[in-house]
Amino acid sequence: MRRIGIKLRSALLAGLAAAASSGGAAAQSPVRFDARLVPSGVVLAATAAVAAAPLLFASHLPHATCAPCDPSGLPGIDRGAVGAIRAFPGTASDATLFAVGAGAGLLLLSDARSEGAMAREDIAVLVQAVGAASALTNWGKVLFHRPRPYRYTPAATAPPSSADDGLSLPSGHTSTAFAAAFAYWSIQAQRDRAGDRAPQVAALVASAAATGVLRVLAREHFPTDVMAGAALGAAVGWIVPLLYPVRR
Secondary structure, three states: OHHHHHHHHHHHHHHHHHHHHHHHHHOOOOOOEOOOHHHHHHHHHHHHHHHHHHHHOHHHOOOOOOOOOOHHHOOHHHHOOOOOOOHHHHHHHHHHHHHHHHHHHHHHHHHHOOOHHHHHHHHHHHHHHHHHHHHHHHHHHHHHOOOOHHHHOOOOOOOOOOHHHHOOOOOHHHHHHHHHHHHHHHHHHHOOOOOOOHHHHHHHHHHHHHHHHHHHHOOOOOHHHHHHHHHHHHHHHHHHHHHOOEOO
């Protein structure tokens, strides 16, 4: 009987220890990002400068100047996008892009609730992801210097009204929207909340996809521009939160 009692006490103590351990794990605070001015603020500022440079100096960097451009070399999937600019889908794509960026930010603020520091950290990660995607996109445009769809129409004039007319690939709207959506998703995945936030993630990704579709309907981009922008933005948006330093 004594041995049985000892065994029962040992089992009870083991059970209590396991419960305490699991309770401690459940009470652990979520992943927190290290968004201090140095180095995170410096990196963010550098990213912004790299992203802005091709915009500021676009006229001095490679860009397409053909007028009208020859559509015979276009992939079949892109030929249907050639035509004059459509204003309404272009404006709508601006709205959906804003909705994705603002939506991701507001959702992060809502998740942080009263944790002001945590909210600032999450927004810093989101901005860094969007900034990195923008930098890669803007320099990608310079690298490929592809004319936009309306430059293939007979109405195209030489030289183009702006260097941006010859910088179509990849789509900046699309890459930015996907970067914001996937950064939110990646942040939640690191905190094991992705499943709980599935409706929010789905809404952001769907809005990002709508942004890309609208850019094609507006004849501002070819389908391949949008696909490249989506792939780039999704990859950067997912990876940046994984690489971002966390607080120890």
